Amino acid sequence: MNSWIKKDLKYIWHPYTQMKDCEKLPPILIERAKGVKLYDNKDNFYYDTISSWWCNVHGHNHPKIKEAIKKQLNSLEHVLFAGFTHKSAILLSERLISISPKNLNKIFFSDNGSTAVETALKISFQYWQNIGKKNKTKFISLDYGYHGDTIGAMSVSGIDLFNEVFKPLFFTSFKIPSPYCYRCPVGKERDYCSFDCIEPLEVILKKKNNEIAGMILEPLVMAAGGMIVYPKEYLKRAAELTKRYNVHLILDEVATGFGRTGKMFACNHVNIKPDFMCLSKGITSGYLPLGVTLTTDSIYNAFYDDYEKGKTFYHGHTYTANPLSCSCALASLELFEREKTLDKLRNLIPLFYKGLEKFRDLAIVGDVRYLGLLGAMELVKNKETKETFSLKERIGLEIYKYGLKKKLILRPLGNVIYLFPPLSIKKRELEYILDSTYYVIKDICRNR
Ligand SMILES: Cc1ncc(COP(=O)(O)O)c(C=O)c1O
Structure with a gap:
């Protein structure tokens, strides 16, 4: 084992990792990256x-993003964001607002x-307190949703494997069945359904809207x-229902934002x-950490009052609006225009969908789903019954290990293998990834 990896394993506890697995499958030491490729210490690359x-949106090591970060670094690396501000945050806010709903x-x-x-979640909660609707304290979320690993975000997430152990710490939220068409919660077929899966949302809103923030x-x-x-249609109806019952609609675009779905x-x-x-x-194209929550003037105005009225939003993080991150995000948004990122995607997406459709032939691929430049295959033991592989079978791990040999990072989500490449990917790179992923899964089928 490389001496760097030995040191890594001596000192570091990696996220979402059973560290014991690292004895057999140690982390890969990445030294540099360019475009859609990551290079290890021996100059092997992985897509x-x-x-x-x-x-990552525009590819690794993009000169324009590096230039923007360096320029910002020459003037201001960080400043507290209460009582102080800076131009990169102001420009970024203006730009984000101009492209948002x-x-x-x-x-x-x-x-x-x-x-x-x-x-x-906190602004929504406090909004109702500030306007005197004190009972509106709960949230509705989907049972396959995921919103992060802090206690609040976990409370409105629904992935048992990830957060089951923390359940006693969560605040109560109403979980409703997800519009998971392959495993429809109301037993319908997508092509013939009339979105009956929205009913639990309507029922709970009708009954409990006075308690729901x-x-x-x-x-x-x-x-x-x-x-x-x-x-x-599900999203549209959820938006209509939340509006009708005076409940905030919080869209978590953390994964879907910045071109991923084609818009x-x-x-x-x-x-x-x-x-x-x-x-x-994707806000910084994956170069630096940054989070943003956008909201409406009317919600903002419910906090805007004389200090002594106690309506202030007491919340913040040390690296809030870090100038390097903001300048990086601005550069990324400029690249969307300069490189016509979304226009180019229009040509790539049909090729991507066509490549993904091929996976349906494979014996262990139960479902294929895609939108924009994200695509996924749900693996099943039996296509007829949709029986899943058990955790113990570790089919995902098997595919991950095999994928690495083919220069692919097929990190599974349970029994789901997915592709989520940078939007700057070239046609021939995408074709290689689709073909190689197909053969990885095909070979796994053959060996079972
Ligand atoms: C939809 C969604 N929301 C929130 C998060 C949490 O983001 P972070 O890991 O940056 O805390 C994630 C992370 O994967 C996500 O996919």
Whole structure:
């Protein structure tokens, strides 16, 4: 074992990792990256098929992003954000507001996806307190949703494998069945359904709207829940219902934002007006940490009063609106225009979908789903019964290990294998990734 890795394992506890597994499968030492490739210490490369945890947009080591960070570094690396401000945050806010749904006019900065979500939950909660509707304290969320690893974000998430052990710490939220079409909660087929899965939302809103502050959901794709792509109609109806019953709609665009679904934000596929939008990950194209929560003027105004009225939002993080992160985010947004990132995607997406459709032939691929430049295959033991592989079978780990040999990072989400490459990926790179992933899964099928 390389001496760096020995030291790594001596000192470091990696996230989402059973460290015992590292004895057999140690972490890979990455020395540099360029475009969609990560290079290890022996100059072997791996395609960054999952955008370094769903962050990278314009490729690694982009000269324009580096230039923006360096320029900012020459003048101001960090400043406290209470009582002080800086131009990069101001310019970024203006830019973000100009591309967000029209009713979102105020920005609260933080430093990652979970804090962007926590901020939205806390503002929503306090909003109702500030306007005297003191009973509106609970949240609705989807049972396959994922919103982060802080206690509040976990309370409105629903992935048992990840957070079961922490359940006693969570605040109560109303969990409703997800629009998971492959495993429809009401036993319908997607092509013939009339979105009956929305009913539990309507029932709970009708009964309990006086107790409910907001509903949080990931628009169109429940990412960590298994890249579950769901119909636009569900999102549209959820937006209508929350509006009708006077409950905030909190859209968590942490994974779906910044072009991932083919539009700047997933909510752009549907004409809706959320009360909050949470952003992170792709906001800086994956170069530096930053979180953002956008909200409306009317919510902001419920906090705007004389100090002694006690309506201030007492919340913040040390690295709130870090200038390096903000300048990086601005550079990333400029690249969207300069490189016509979303226009180019229009050509790539049909090729991506076509490549993914091929996976349906494979014996252990039960479902294939995609939107924009994210695609996923749900693996099953039996296509007829949709029986899942058990945790013990570790099919995902098997595919991950094999994928590395083919220069791919096929990090599984349970029994789901997905592709989530940087949006700057070239056609031939995407074709290589699709073909190689296909052969990895095919070979695994053959050997079982
Ligand atoms: C939809 C969504 N929300 C929130 C988060 C949490 O973001 P972070 O890991 O930056 O805290 C994630 C992370 O994967 C996510 O996918």
